[in-house]
Amino acid sequence: MDQGIYTAAAGAIGMEARLNIISNNIANINTIGFKKDDISFEEFERLLDTYTLAEGQYKRIPIDVIAEEGHIDKTQGPVRHTGNPLDLAIIGKGFFVVKTPKGMRYTRAGNFHISLDGLLVDINGNAVQGEGGDIALEQGKVIISPDGDIKENGASIDKLKIVDIPSQYLVKEGKNLFNIRKGGTPIPVHIPSISQGNLEMSNVEAVKEMVGLITTQRAYESFQKVIKTFKDTYSMSIRDIGTLA
Amino acid sequence: MIRAMWTAATGMSAQQMLIDVMANNLANVNTTSFKKSRAEFEDLMYTTYKEQGSQTAAGGYVPVGIEVGMGTGPVAVSKIFTQGDYVQTKNKLDLAIEGDGFFKVIAADQDNQEVYTREGSFKLDKDGYIVNSRGDRLQPEFSVPSNTTNIVIAKNGDITCLDSSDTVLATGSISIYTFTNPAGLKAIGENYYIATDASGDAVEGVPGTDNFGTIAQGYIEMSNVDAVEEMINMIAGQRAYEINSKAIKTADSMLQVANNLVR
Numbered sequence: 249m250d251q252g253i254y255t256a257a258a259g260a261i262g263m264e265a266r267l268n269i270i271s272n273n274i275a276n277i278n279t280i281g282f283k284k285d286d287i288s289f290e291e292f293e294r295l296l297d298t299y300t301l302a303e304g305q306y307k308r309i310p311i312d313v314i315a316e317e318g319h320i321d322k323t324q325g326p327v328r329h330t331g332n333p334l335d336l337a338i339i340g341k342g343f344f345v346v347k348t349p350k351g352m353r354y355t356r357a358g359n360f361h362i363s364l365d366g367l368l369v370d371i372n373g374n375a376v377q378g379e380g381g382d383i384a385l386e387q388g389k390v391i392i393s394p395d396g397d398i399k400e401n402g403a404s405i406d407k408l409k410i411v412d413i414p415s416q417y418l419v420k421e422g423k424n425l426f427n428i429r430k431g432g433t434p435i436p437v438h439i440p441s442i443s444q445g446n447l448e449m450s451n452v453e454a455v456k457e458m459v460g461l462i463t464t465q466r467a468y469e470s471f472q473k474v475i476k477t478f479k480d481t482y483s484m485s486i487r488d489i490g491t492l493a
Numbered sequence: 494m495i496r497a498m499w500t501a502a503t504g505m506s507a508q509q510m511l512i513d514v515m516a517n518n519l520a521n522v523n524t525t526s527f528k529k530s531r532a533e534f535e536d537l538m539y540t541t542y543k544e545q546g547s548q549t550a551a552g553g554y555v556p557v558g559i560e561v562g563m564g565t566g567p568v569a570v571s572k573i574f575t576q577g578d579y580v581q582t583k584n585k586l587d588l589a590i591e592g593d594g595f596f597k598v599i600a601a602d603q604d605n606q607e608v609y610t611r612e613g614s615f616k617l618d619k620d621g622y623i624v625n626s627r628g629d630r631l632q633p634e635f636s637v638p639s640n641t642t643n644i645v646i647a648k649n650g651d652i653t654c655l656d657s658s659d660t661v662l663a664t665g666s667i668s669i670y671t672f673t674n675p676a677g678l679k680a681i682g683e684n685y686y687i688a689t690d691a692s693g694d695a696v697e698g699v700p701g702t703d704n705f706g707t708i709a710q711g712y713i714e715m716s717n718v719d720a721v722e723e724m725i726n727m728i729a730g731q732r733a734y735e736i737n738s739k740a741i742k743t744a745d746s747m748l749q750v751a752n753n754l755v756r
Contacts (some may be wrong), residue, residue: 264497265542265561267747271497271740272536272562277733278511279534279565287559318542318559328533331575346680359533359571364693371533371569389704420560422538423568431737434700454736461743471749479754 256474262289263468269318270460273452281357281424282450286319297472320418320426324449325356326442331487334360334368337446342437343426346374347382354413354434356448357424372423378406392444410440495748496561501740503564507534508734510567515726518718526577526611526684527716529723530570537563547665574675577717584646586623588613589714592706594669597632597695600685607632607669608685609678609695613701614713627683635665648707669705670695676685 269285276282303357327337336342336358343354346369353374360376363369368376368383375382383406391399396408417432428434514532521527542559579589590596595609608629615631618624619683621639623631637644641662650667672678677691688695698705 265559265746266748267497267740268500268561270563271500271504271744273732274736274740275500275507275564276562277504277736278507278535278729279536282536285560285562287591318561330573335502357535357590361571361676364673364677364691371535371571377510419558420536420562422536422562424535454732457741458736461739465746468747469750472754473644475754 250478253475253478256429259476260468260471263464263471264462265304266464267468270457270464274454276455277450277452277454277457279357279424279450280344280359281325281355281448282387282452283323283325283356283379283420284321284450284452285420286321320415320420322415322418322450323451325448327446329446331445333445334362335445335447336392336408337443337448338410339443340442341412342440343434344412344432345372345377345409345411346370346425347377348372348374348425352377353421353425353427354411355424359447370424372443377409379409380406383408392442394441394443396440396442408440408442410437410442411435412437495744496563497744498741500564501737501744502560502726503537503566504737505734507532507565507567508730511730512734514570514725515621515723515730516540517724519720519727522716522718522723523719524684524716525614526714527718528572528574528577528611528680529716529718530572532567533569533571534565535568537566539563557741561727563598571676572678572680573717577714579712580715581712582614582707583711584614585646585710586615586617587711587713588615588646588667589709590669590700590706591709591711593675593704594671594698594700595686595695597668597670598629598685600627600629600634600683601656602627603681603685605619606687607695608681608687610684610686611714612684613708631667633665633668635667636663638662646708646710648701648709667700669708670697671702672696 266287269287273284327339338356338358343356344358346353346355355370357370359371360368361371362385365371366384368385370376378398386400389401396410397404398406398408411434413428413432413434417428417429419427421427503526511532514530518529539560539562542561544558545730551741569655590611590613595611596613597607597609600608614710615623617637618628621636623635623637625631635652637654640656642657645655646667652665652667654662656662672688672695673693674691677689679689680685680686701707
């Protein structure tokens with residue numbers, strides 16, 4: 249069999265992976281603080297020993313299109329005004345730090361609440377971290393200034409811990425949380441820009457995802473045509489070659 | 494491939510929930526003291542297609558892996574306790590809380606349990622007690638003498654009953670109650686909320702002290718639903734629903750293409 253039919257099949261499988269990613273982006277079009285994923289493809293080359301060439305010579309044949317890298321697109325999502333004092337949006341770079349049972353995790357979803365024991369927590373009850381650890385709030389008016397300083401009843405009590413993580417070290421965990429890959433370290437953002445009473449929405453853009461759906465589907469069809477062409481060629485050779493005029 | 498269909502389906506059911514919550518908000522746009530809800534979503538777990546750090550066939554290492562998410566799911570429907578607008582009614586027993594806090598009433602038709610409400614359109618029952626529109630008594634109970642002609646309720650909740658010659662007949666006070674986490678209260682309908690493990694126990698206080706709101710006589714608090722905001726959310730929800738259905742359709746077309754490979 250020729251290599252080509254496998255190459256086309258690999259391409260089709262790559263398109264399936266892409267469709268899965270686009271679907272997940274679209275499903276999260278209304279998820280607070282969601283960052284979309286993207287996938288890039290690369291030609292995968294392998295050294296192929298070909299008998300026809302002289303000794304020591306190789307011919308490179310591209311054999312596969314494989315899904316090479318997933319990216320997390322960190323661009324800013326649209327900011328929606330809610331007026332709720334514990335809704336916080338980060339404008340620009342940085343992540344909130346929350347303490348989960350599995351360790352520190354990072355999030356852009358600023359829909360925070362007060363827990364029963366008076367801590368500032370995320371929607372799943374993980375404590376949001378300030379420079380001094382958990383943030384304990386008394387009952388009172390909470391004012392969070394753009395640089396993350398938390399004031400309660402006029403007195404400064406803590407400062408929100410905001411860190412940035414390079415895209416290549418980000419890994420999604422679900423529940424709006426990010427983790428850091430091995431080798432990455434969070435970089436403190438000293439002068440963040442926090443907007444109180446606002447939420448950052450998903451950065452998924454409907455138009456781009458629709459275009460992605462169309463191109464994915466059409467590319468898939470093209471791969472199918474290639475596979476079909478090979479199939480026809482094979483059946484033709486099986487049927488015709490060897491038959492006498 | 495089939496994954497994409499299920500993923501987009503989670504998106505569709507999320508948008509459906511968004512519309513459900515919004516419909517309830519809009520239905521209560523004129524409900525006294527109604528507090529709107531907001532559906533909140535989170536991404537589900539991720540599956541790894543390719544591990545970061547794994548070795549490639551060429552002997553190198555994959556710098557960044559590929560992970561694909563499983564869609565979205567509702568995580569909470571939060572009550573948003575922002576202030577509603579005030580409407581002046583000039584009715585002596587219409588009370589609005591300016592700031593944080595709830596009135597406590599005993600709900601007669603809910604097993605006499607203590608419930609909390611911000612609805613302050615009170616009346617008097619046949620025994621002279623201050624009751625709300627459902628006939629449930631405001632706590633602590635207060636009975637207004639029958640020959641009262643004027644009731645004055647101060648900002649701090651002090652009640653003074655006067656007769657026609659401005660003689661003080663009786664005095665009392667209204668307490669209000671706050672919670673550590675009001676978003677954790679359970680709405681049981683009828684403008685009532687009950688305390689839960691998430692909200693913490695009610696803290697009783699004098700209106701105007703610490704973080705307790707003050708009482709405004711002759712006003713009622715309206716719903717905090719903003720019709721414009723809800724309409725925008727509705728449009729966004731509907732379009733998101735449509736686009737998710739497109740993803741399912743695309744996955745379906747691709748499956749059809751795959752099926753056509755072998756006839």
